[in-house]
Amino acid sequence: MKKHNFNAGPSILPREVIEKTAQAILDYNGSGLSLMEISHRAKDFQPVVDEARALFKELLGIPDGYSVLFLGGGASLEFCMVPYNFLEHKAAYLNTGTWAKKAMKEAKGFGEVVEVASSADANFTFIPKDYTVPADADYFHITTNNTIFGTEMRKDPDAPVPLVGDMSSDIFSRPVDVSKYICIYGGAQKNLAPSGVTFVIVKEDALGKVSRYIPTMLNYKTHVDAGTMFNTPPVVPIYAALQTLRWIKEQGGVPEMERRAIERADMLYGEIDRNKLFQGTAVQEDRSRMNICFVMAPEYKELEADFLKFATERGMVGIKGHRSVGGFRASCYNAMPKESVQALIDCMQEFEKQH
Numbered sequence: 001m002k003k004h005n006f007n008a009g010p011s012i013l014p015r016e017v018i019e020k021t022a023q024a025i026l027d028y029n030g031s032g033l034s035l036m037e038i039s040h041r042a043k044d045f046q047p048v049v050d051e052a053r054a055l056f057k058e059l060l061g062i063p064d065g066y067s068v069l070f071l072g073g074g075a076s077l078e079f080c081m082v083p084y085n086f087l088e089h090k091a092a093y094l095n096t097g098t099w100a101k102k103a104m105k106e107a108k109g110f111g112e113v114v115e116v117a118s119s120a121d122a123n124f125t126f127i128p129k130d131y132t133v134p135a136d137a138d139y140f141h142i143t144t145n146n147t148i149f150g151t152e153m154r155k156d157p158d159a160p161v162p163l164v165g166d167m168s169s170d171i172f173s174r175p176v177d178v179s180k181y182i183c184i185y186g187g188a189q190k191n192l193a194p195s196g197v198t199f200v201i202v203k204e205d206a207l208g209k210v211s212r213y214i215p216t217m218l219n220y221k222t223h224v225d226a227g228t229m230f231n232t233p234p235v236v237p238i239y240a241a242l243q244t245l246r247w248i249k250e251q252g253g254v255p256e257m258e259r260r261a262i263e264r265a266d267m268l269y270g271e272i273d274r275n276k277l278f279q280g281t282a283v284q285e286d287r288s289r290m291n292i293c294f295v296m297a298p299e300y301k302e303l304e305a306d307f308l309k310f311a312t313e314r315g316m317v318g319i320k321g322h323r324s325v326g327g328f329r330a331s332c333y334n335a336m337p338k339e340s341v342q343a344l345i346d347c348m349q350e351f352e353k354q355h
């Protein structure tokens with residue numbers, strides 16, 4: 001049976017990315033060696049890093065003066081590296097969910113953290129819009145897509161200070177005004193690659209401004225100066241990321257990824273709103289295109305486990321909601337074909353007919 005992969009992360013990748021990576025693991029460029037067996041300094045591997053960094057810049061329209069890094073540690077390590085490198089006195093954070101809270105927790109170890117607004121009281125079902133960012137903050141940190149709660153900020157906000165963005169789960173799904181940011185980061189395992197590599201886009205002249213000592217590996221400058229090859233990078237995930245970046249470019253780049261994301265989200269939210277058995281959890285205007293969260297309507301609450309079983313039997317994978325929201329979450333990252341979204345909609349309609 002065909003599987004429809006709605007996993008939240010690690011998650012769906014284009015089939016050709018998986019095949020090309022598998023091939024390179026068996027025999028890298030006809031060398032008779034595996035990608036896993038060669039030096040990251042080998043003349044064969046440097047072009048992979050160079051092309052991946054160049055494609056990042058090209059696809060996102062990153063201005064001059066920014067460096068693209070491929071690091072270890074996940075987005076979770078960036079929660080600490082960001083304040084280590086940028087927080088001298090005070091930083092502003094928008095609290096939009098679990099990941100934003102974790103980022104704030106780390107920052108508190110480095111200076112004053114101002115929570116400018118929070119939607120915690122409403123279980124993070126919306127993105128706060130009424131807030132003031134202190135003009136003396138070193139940066140304003142946002143989580144552009146809240147993977148767990150299914151809300152998304154698709155406009156890079158205006159603020160009196162530079163932005164820092166956790167874009168783990170919506171990178172390359174919409175255009176970004178990178179010039180508003182001093183740092184954009186994310187775990188690659190949602191929209192780009194297998195787990196094991198973290199992408200970081202950092203503005204070079206924003207570095208070196210804090211007075212504390214920064215340990216070598218946690219200092220962005222180390223990695224900028226070394227062309228992201230200071231130590232052994234995660235070679236296999238970077239190789240896979242390159243294949244995804246090439247795939248995005250071939251498909252038509254970020255505008256095409258965004259068009260597909262809108263199409264998928266319109267299809268699925270349309271069904272959620274139409275079907276009497278289901279309802280969405282996030283407020284309409286802040287609904288994520290990447291993580292589509294929904295629950296059973298209150299009068300059908302007891303059918304939740306039945307629907308999960310029904311959909312699983314028809315090939316749906318990973319649609320159980322996160323425990324902090326319940327219900328269902330269909331993650332529809334860049335590689336998600338609209339046929340899979342249609343298959344989920346068919347399930348929802350068939351299930352409705354039976355009830």
Ligand SMILES: *Cc1c(COP(=O)(O)O)cnc(C)c1O
Nearest residue numbers: 074075076099147166168169187
């Ligand atoms: C998954 C996720 C993280 C955590 O990423 P790790 O790479 O596992 O540390 C952080 N932020 C967001 C928005 C995420 O979706």
